Amino acid sequence: MDSTTAPHRIPPEMPQYGEENHIFELMQNMLEQLLIHQPEDPIPFMIQHLHKDNDNVPRIVILGPPASGKTTIAMWLCKHLNSSLLTLENLVLNEFSFTATKARRLYLQRKTIPSVLLVQLIQERLAEEDCIKRGWILDGIPETREQALRIQTLGITPRHVIVLSAPDTVLIERNLGKRIDPQTGEIYHTTFDWPPESEIQNHLMVPEDISELETAQKLLEYHRNIIRVIPSYPKILKVISADQPCVDVFYQALTYVQSNHRTNAPFTPRVLLLGPVGSGKSLQAALLAQKYRLVNVCCGQLLKEAVADRTTFGELVRPFFEKEMAVPDSLLMKVLSQRLNQQDCIQKGWVLHGVPRDLDQAHLLNSLGYNPNRVFFLNVPFDSIMERLTLRRIDPVTGERYHLMYKPPATMEIQARLLQNPKDAEEQVKLKVDLFYRNSADLEQLYGSAITVNGDQDPYTVFEYIESGIINPLPKKIP
Amino acid sequence: METSNRELQAAEYLERHRIKELVSYLTSALLFFRPEKPREYLISLLERLRIAKVTGVAFPFFMDNSNIVAMFEMMDSSGRGTISFVQYKEALKTLGLCTEDGDLKDDGHIITLDKFKEEVNKRMKEICEKTKGKDSESYQTAAGLLLLH
Numbered sequence: 001m002d003s004t005t006a007p008h009r010i011p012p013e014m015p016q017y018g019e020e021n022h023i024f025e026l027m028q029n030m031l032e033q034l035l036i037h038q039p040e041d042p043i044p045f046m047i048q049h050l051h052k053d054n055d056n057v058p059r060i061v062i063l064g065p066p067a068s069g070k071t072t073i074a075m076w077l078c079k080h081l082n083s084s085l086l087t088l089e090n091l092v093l094n095e096f097s098f099t100a101t102k103a104r105r106l107y108l109q110r111k112t113i114p115s116v117l118l119v120q121l122i123q124e125r126l127a128e129e130d131c132i133k134r135g136w137i138l139d140g141i142p143e144t145r146e147q148a149l150r151i152q153t154l155g156i157t158p159r160h161v162i163v164l165s166a167p168d169t170v171l172i173e174r175n176l177g178k179r180i181d182p183q184t185g186e187i188y189h190t191t192f193d194w195p196p197e198s199e200i201q202n203h204l205m206v207p208e209d210i211s212e213l214e215t216a217q218k219l220l221e222y223h224r225n226i227i228r229v230i231p232s233y234p235k236i237l238k239v240i241s242a243d244q245p246c247v248d249v250f251y252q253a254l255t256y257v258q259s260n261h262r263t264n265a266p267f268t269p270r271v272l273l274l275g276p277v278g279s280g281k282s283l284q285a286a287l288l289a290q291k292y293r294l295v296n297v298c299c300g301q302l303l304k305e306a307v308a309d310r311t312t313f314g315e316l317v318r319p320f321f322e323k324e325m326a327v328p329d330s331l332l333m334k335v336l337s338q339r340l341n342q343q344d345c346i347q348k349g350w351v352l353h354g355v356p357r358d359l360d361q362a363h364l365l366n367s368l369g370y371n372p373n374r375v376f377f378l379n380v381p382f383d384s385i386m387e388r389l390t391l392r393r394i395d396p397v398t399g400e401r402y403h404l405m406y407k408p409p410a411t412m413e414i415q416a417r418l419l420q421n422p423k424d425a426e427e428q429v430k431l432k433v434d435l436f437y438r439n440s441a442d443l444e445q446l447y448g449s450a451i452t453v454n455g456d457q458d459p460y461t462v463f464e465y466i467e468s469g470i471i472n473p474l475p476k477k478i479p
Numbered sequence: 480m481e482t483s484n485r486e487l488q489a490a491e492y493l494e495r496h497r498i499k500e501l502v503s504y505l506t507s508a509l510l511f512f513r514p515e516k517p518r519e520y521l522i523s524l525l526e527r528l529r530i531a532k533v534t535g536v537a538f539p540f541f542m543d544n545s546n547i548v549a550m551f552e553m554m555d556s557s558g559r560g561t562i563s564f565v566q567y568k569e570a571l572k573t574l575g576l577c578t579e580d581g582d583l584k585d586d587g588h589i590i591t592l593d594k595f596k597e598e599v600n601k602r603m604k605e606i607c608e609k610t611k612g613k614d615s616e617s618y619q620t621a622a623g624l625l626l627l628h
Contacts, residue, residue: 017513026517027506031498038492042501043529050522 012346012369015268019373024265029055036155057135058083059157060257061142063229064164065222066215067175068242069249071187073164074139076250077257083135088113089185091121099124119150126156145228152232160257161233163226164242164249168219171242175215179204193246236261260473268349269294269470270371274443275378276436277429278385279455280462281353284378287463288351288470295345299354302335303327313338333364340370358439362446374470375447377440378455378462382433389429393418449474547599551592561589571598 018024030049039045058081064070071087078085092107094100099120103113118141126136138158142148177190182205188195195201209218230237240252271288273281282298289296306314307321313335320327332355340350352372356362365371380388391404396419402409409415422428444450451469455462482490493499505521514520550570554562562570567590 013513014510018510021517023506023509023517026521027502031502034498035489035492038489042496042498043525043532047522047525047529050518050525053518 009343015266016371016373019265019267022265025263026055028263033155036157052132054132054135057133058137058257059135059159060137061158061161061233062137062139062164062253063142063161063226064140064242065166065168065171065226066218067171067178068164068166069246070139070164072193072246073162073250073253074137075186077253078137080254081135081137081257083137084131085137085139086122086125086131086141087139088118088141091118091125094121094125097121097124115144115147115150118147119154122151122156123154142229143222144225145232148229148232158233159236159261161237162253162256163230163237163239165239166242168216171219172212172215175210176212178207178210180207181205262472267373268347269351270349270373271351271466271470272372272375272447273351273353273378273466274375274440274447274450275455276380276385276433276440278389278433279378279380280459281378283459284463284466285351285353287459288466291467292470293348295348295350297336297339297345297350297352299332299336299352301354302339303332306335329361329364332361333368336365336370337368356443357435359442359446362443372447374474375450376466376469377444377450377452379452380455384456385433386426386429389424390420390426392424393420395419547596548592551595561591562595564590566590567595567598570595571602 030046033049034042034045037045058077060077060083062070062074062077074085074087077083088107092100092103092113099117103117103121106113106117122138122141125131142151174189174192177192179188179190180186181188181195181200182203187193188200188204195204209215238256240249240256242249269292271294273285275281285296285298288294303317303321307318308314313331316331317327317335320331336355339345352370356365387405388403391406393402393404393409394400395402395409395414396417400409401407402414402418409418453462453465453469505524508524509517509520512520551562552558554566554570
């Protein structure tokens with residue numbers, strides 16, 4: 001109870017459970033809601049919040065100049081994510097609310113409504129069941145800083161804000177080709193997005209205010225306002241260039257919206273690197289261990305250390321080494337568990353490579369409770385592997401390792417006496433690579449959330465990919 | 480950076496309803512019991528707390544004498560049978576039975592096991608009385624006691 005000198009030994013099941021169930025994020029969301037609404041009676045409020053269970057529904061705001069394709073993107077995202085779309089039009093045309101009837105009169109006269117009314121409408125709409133359960137997408141709101149601040153004071157915060165941007169000239173030109181389908185409200189374009197069905201083509205209307213002058217005026221207004229809205233959403237904003245095909249913009253927006261932001265949740269990385277021999281696993285593991293102070297656990301290395309130190313396990317392993325046979329799984333797992341159970345592995349996290357080689361080993365690992373929370377597959381084409389491995393040489397006199405292509409020896413004299421490790425001979429390498437690929441399909445299925453990295457690049461690029469895979473939360477896959 | 484008015488307001492809200500202790504208790508309970516469905520478990524815990532407040536029924540206390548003895552022994556590492564005043568105060572704070580600026584007086588006497596037990600029981604009875612009332616702080620302290628399962 002008083003601060004003892006011995007450090008706390010937290011059983012590893014606790015942080016694992018916390019990570020898997022995203023306990024930190026859960027508590028953080030609840031606390032955020034509590035602080036925003038500050039109810040007098042916190043406990044019923046928290047119960048209600050937990051019942052809603054809507055921490056991960058989409059809450060998106062899409063902003064952009066006229067003719068940037070906001071409405072199209074918003075509609076497509078809506079269909080894809082199955083959320084509700086909120087635009088000025090459909091808020092005002094809502095038949096079930098008194099505020100909307102008031103607003104409608106003003107809207108029909110002047111095409112805009114005062115911010116206070118707009119924000120009231122939004123608040124009403126967002127309190128409805130479908131927005132709570134399935135999320136919402138705001139198209140073109142907030143337009144001004146005033147609206148943004150009002151929305152914020154009500155406690156409505158989006159999780160992703162997308163701002164489309166394109167050069168003004170492009171937009172003015174694009175706007176001239178805009179056509180609207182009066183029935184569905186979908187927006188088409190004479191050049192870029194012409195509907196295939198001829199019946200739709202026939203009843204497309206030209207919207208009213210698309211002349212160059214009007215578009216230029218609207219753009220002026222937009223630029224004046226957007227510059228003051230953007231600082232309200234510092235970390236959740238993403239600018240996507242609208243000067244590309246619609247589909248590209250949509251895919252960029254979709255990937256962004258499906259990604260989670262980095263959280264402050266405590267996270268001990270337990271990384272598993274899989275790949276054929278020569279794909280660079282040991283190198284990446286060493287880099288990771290150095291930068292993030294993880295424990296580098298290489299299975300082959302562990303076994304060799306055990307044999308060299310003549311530990312009890314080492315004595316059991318030695319006959320297999322001497323006969324050049326693979327060490328049986330049970331023994332392997334025992335040596336591994338001994339290492340992974342040590343305090344430094346539990347506290348700092350580990351990088352594992354060299355196991356599991358096949359499905360059985362993977363299942364054994366799981367049953368022992370060593371579940372990695374990031375798995376990476378390093379893909380390297382066969383030719384690169386051959387190049388990397390068969391050209392390795394070692395100098396018997398100095399012990400220095402060379403590579404005939406990447407790190408050639410300095411003088412001809414050294415080159416003359418270089419030797420090759422028999423394990424690096426072509427046939428051996430081929431055998432090992434085949435062995436890996438035979439088992440890789442099973443492993444890929446087992447580790448469903450694994451990240452594939454192209455290993456055929458220079459080590460630091462590969463390292464950056466792996467780093468971003470570890471640091472960013474795993475992307476959630478929408479079925 | 481100077482704390483803005485809203486920040487101070489928020490901090491004061493947290494303090495008033497003892498939200499930090501509550502959240503800490505909920506998270507510890509989750510990590511300790513590791514239920515299959517964390518949300519449902521949290522909802523059940525909160526419901527119990529709410530009912531305890533409304534009906535004024537005393538919360539089931541999980542601390543009994545053996546726990547108090549165990550705690551004392553942990554602090555008294557050399558087995559002399561006494562603990563220092565600082566340890567005693569810290570222990571009461573951990574149990575949630577004493578506030579930061581505590582009303583304990585260091586009367587120069589060493590704290591024995593009996594005195595410790597007596598003080599803990601006395602304070603728990605006080606809280607028992609308080610939970611029958613309707614202030615929001617009372618069930619937070621009761622919840623704090625639940626930490627020692």
